[in-house]
Amino acid sequence: EPPEPPGLPVLSPGAPPQTPDLLYADGLRAYAAGAWAPAVALLREALRSRAALGRARRDCGARCAAEPGAALPARLRDPWEPQLLRAALLRAECLGRCEARALGAGGAGRLRVGRALRDAFRRREPYNYLQRAYYQLKKLDMAAAAAHTFLVANPAHLQMREDMAKYRRMARIRPQNFRDLETPPYWATYDEGLELLGRQEAVLALPRLEEALQESLAYVESCRAGCEGVEEQQRNEEEEAGTGSQGGLYEAIAEHWIRVLQCRQHCVEDIATRPGRSFPVPDFLPSQLRWLHQAHAQVGNLSQALENVLSLLLFYPEDEAARKALEQYQAQLGQPLPSVGPREDIQHFIQRSLGEKQQLYYAMEHLEASFKDPDPWTPAAFIPEALREQLREDQEKRPWDHEPPQQKPSAHWKDVLLLEGVTLTQDASQLNGSERVMLDGLLTPAECGELLQLAKDATGARSGYQGRRSPHTPHERFEGLTVLKAAQLARAGAVRPQGAKLLLEASERARTLTQAYFSPERPLHLSFTHLVCRSAVEGEQEQRMDLSHAVHADNCVLDPDTGECWREPPAYTYRDYSGLLYLNDDFQGGDLFFTEPDALTVTAQVHPRCGRLVAFSSGGENPHGVWAVTRGRRCALALWHTWALEHREQERTEAQELLKASEEEGEEEEEDNGKDPSPEPPGRVLQGIHKAAKPSRVREEL
Numbered sequence: 001e002p003p004e005p006p007g008l009p010v011l012s013p014g015a016p017p018q019t020p021d022l023l024y025a026d027g028l029r030a031y032a033a034g035a036w037a038p039a040v041a042l043l044r045e046a047l048r049s050r051a052a053l054g055r056a057r058r059d060c061g062a063r064c065a066a067e068p069g070a071a072l073p074a075r076l077r078d079p080w081e082p083q084l085l086r087a088a089l090l091r092a093e094c095l096g097r098c099e100a101r102a103l104g105a106g107g108a109g110r111l112r113v114g115r116a117l118r119d120a121f122r123r124r125e126p127y128n129y130l131q132r133a134y135y136q137l138k139k140l141d142m143a144a145a146a147a148h149t150f151l152v153a154n155p156a157h158l159q160m161r162e163d164m165a166k167y168r169r170m171a172r173i174r175p176q177n178f179r180d181l182e183t184p185p186y187w188a189t190y191d192e193g194l195e196l197l198g199r200q201e202a203v204l205a206l207p208r209l210e211e212a213l214q215e216s217l218a219y220v221e222s223c224r225a226g227c228e229g230v231e232e233q234q235r236n237e238e239e240e241a242g243t244g245s246q247g248g249l250y251e252a253i254a255e256h257w258i259r260v261l262q263c264r265q266h267c268v269e270d271i272a273t274r275p276g277r278s279f280p281v282p283d284f285l286p287s288q289l290r291w292l293h294q295a296h297a298q299v300g301n302l303s304q305a306l307e308n309v310l311s312l313l314l315f316y317p318e319d320e321a322a323r324k325a326l327e328q329y330q331a332q333l334g335q336p337l338p339s340v341g342p343r344e345d346i347q348h349f350i351q352r353s354l355g356e357k358q359q360l361y362y363a364m365e366h367l368e369a370s371f372k373d374p375d376p377w378t379p380a381a382f383i384p385e386a387l388r389e390q391l392r393e394d395q396e397k398r399p400w401d402h403e404p405p406q407q408k409p410s411a412h413w414k415d416v417l418l419l420e421g422v423t424l425t426q427d428a429s430q431l432n433g434s435e436r437v438m439l440d441g442l443l444t445p446a447e448c449g450e451l452l453q454l455a456k457d458a459t460g461a462r463s464g465y466q467g468r469r470s471p472h473t474p475h476e477r478f479e480g481l482t483v484l485k486a487a488q489l490a491r492a493g494a495v496r497p498q499g500a501k502l503l504l505e506a507s508e509r510a511r512t513l514t515q516a517y518f519s520p521e522r523p524l525h526l527s528f529t530h531l532v533c534r535s536a537v538e539g540e541q542e543q544r545m546d547l548s549h550a551v552h553a554d555n556c557v558l559d560p561d562t563g564e565c566w567r568e569p570p571a572y573t574y575r576d577y578s579g580l581l582y583l584n585d586d587f588q589g590g591d592l593f594f595t596e597p598d599a600l601t602v603t604a605q606v607h608p609r610c611g612r613l614v615a616f617s618s619g620g621e622n623p624h625g626v627w628a629v630t631r632g633r634r635c636a637l638a639l640w641h642t643w644a645l646e647h648r649e650q651e652r653t654e655a656q657e658l659l660k661a662s663e664e665e666g667e668e669e670e671e672d673n674g675k676d677p678s679p680e681p682p683g684r685v686l687q688g689i690h691k692a693a694k695p696s697r698v699r700e701e702l
């Protein structure tokens with residue numbers, strides 16, 4: 001065992017927590033020295049300390065807000081200053097005392113977490129180190145949980161995806177070990193509720209949906225309470241940046257209070273943002289009410305359906321569906337029962353939120369405060385006339401306006417998210433088009449390796465399937481492999497059956513995502529799957545002017561002069577969506593690009609890499625081409641999807657049957673092959689060493 005790094009603090013259980021920053025730094029030092037057990041202890045202590053800090057802040061915030069005399073003025077109207085000053089001082093004093101009691105002398109001030117560390121924790125970086133340290137300590141269940149926790153917040157992290165794939169193959173790790181140690185539980189409840197509702201299981205969905213709403217409201221509460229401490233954190237940062245306020249006492253207090261209010265207004269957004277996502281689920285609370293209403297209505301709980309519809313109307317009094325439902329209930333029930341009103345929790349939330357918005361708008365108008373209302377439901381009448389125009393403009397810049405709407409429980413977003421590790425990297429607007437998307441993380445490097453090997457073996461001498469000159473350019477060779485050909489080659493022993501199987505599986509993965517994203521209501525079928533490699537012909541690359549693939553559209557004949565695209569033969573007119581799943585990036589040139597219908601003006605460009613999927617509608621709105629590949633070999637799965645069942649890829653079924661037949665034949669032999677009981681340790685650092693010793697290890701493990 002390596003020696004312990006010097007200067008490690010002694011951890012004493014029960015003692016007040018130490019600064020998370022220092023603990024984390026010490027943890028990383030221990031990790032670097034290979035002292036796995038102290039590394040784990042310190043990293044966990046850093047997490048614990050940070051959690052304790054947050055908890056104390058929230059508890060004290062809630063307690064001190066309720067102190068007698070600490071109530072804040074309901075309105076920032078003259079003369080608000082003396083009252084605000086008194087209340088703010090009372091609270092600050094109470095907070096200081098309370099936090100010192102919970103966290104030891106100095107309280108939260110002593111333990112404040114720097115910005116860099118806050119970001120690292122938000123990205124769940126400690127779990128990356130914890131995973132590897134646990135692995136070294138042979139605590140596989142904890143390693144799996146740490147890996148899972150990290151991956152949830154970093155779904156595109158390829159190294160971790162590979163590690164995870166290894167953990168999943170280890171028999172000793174049970175599925176329940178892949179726990180998420182950080183995500184608040186309401187997300188799981190919420191997902192389960194929606195899933196059940198999507199499957200028409202309203203009775204089962206109801207308790208989940210109800211619990212999810214209550215839990216998320218509780219998280220909003222605790223987030224709000226945590227806002228009391230914000231000024232301290234921000235002031236420290238401003239001091240570091242030298243941008244503190246220059247005003248007098250009243251100004252400082254008002255500023256502080258405005259910050260607290262702003263922080264509170266963002267709590268719903270906060271809790272509606274899934275780990276690993278950069279934008280919140282839009283309209284989180286109202287949509288939960290919609291689903292609750294829908295579920296209660298389906299089950300026939302009229303009064304609860306009514307209660308939820310009335311609550312929704314508090315957010316959106318003009319909501320048409322809600323009003324219609326309301327009318328219907330009134331007709332059914334006669335006069336609405338006097339005991340049925342909107343939900344109390346929602347009523348309370350809205351009243352308080354509107355009160356705070358009022359103060360913020362006042363501050364915006366009179367105190368030059370800036371405030372960006374995160375809620376789309378704030379009644380227009382609430383916003384001072386002078387500010388409305390400006391706000392409308394700002395609202396149009398909301399990031400999720402460009403995202404596909406998340407309305408129905410089974411909406412495509414959820415399905416997209418369900419594929420572990422996949423992230424949306426660029427949407428249509430980022431790609432300057434209407435129906436285009438780029439997703440990453442569909443394949444692990446090992447999977448790309450397997451498919452590249454398949455392409456390579458398929459062109460090898462044994463297969464008799466030689467690369468030929470490209471139909472698109474004399475300067476490249478072009479090889480294409482269909483699913484059926486791959487299965488036949490596998491059967492003949494010319495390629496690895498795993499590769500042929502993965503070809504089917506990977507294309508299906510891409511299809512699922514393309515359908516989920518573009519066509520959630522209507523099934524898309526693969527109509528053609530083609531593993532394509534383009535290789536530069538050596539010595540012919542000087543001053544090439546041509547493209548690897550000329551600009552074209554996939555389902556119509558493009559006329560660049562008029563910009564029209566004729567959906568007629570020889571085009572494959574039944575193709576509705578195109579997909580390119582890239583396998584490598586170790587070549588020169590070869591970026592995919594989109595153009596205007598003039599086939600000249602480039603509007604977006606995509607650099608291929610392992611696991612990256614570009615999908616787009618196949619029509620004249622998406623003319624595209626490929627830049628010359630000037631060195632190396634560029635491989636991709638080219639996929640075309642169709643709505644027309646009669647054009648689905650017949651060869652797929654055939655290929656599946658072939659592979660299944662060979663699998664059954666091969667079964668007996670495999671039995672005594674004996675699997676290696678100790679897979680190589682995950683992790684970048686360690687993997688290098690093992691790879692050097694056993695170069696083909698990863699491939700064989702698949």
Ligand SMILES: O=C(O)CCC(=O)C(=O)O
Pocket residue numbers: 549554580591592624625626636638
């Ligand atoms: O390989 C690519 O990136 C694009 C290929 C393409 O557009 C096609 O085969 O129709």
Ligand SMILES: [Fe+2]
Pocket residue numbers: 552553554578624
């Ligand atoms: Fe194309």
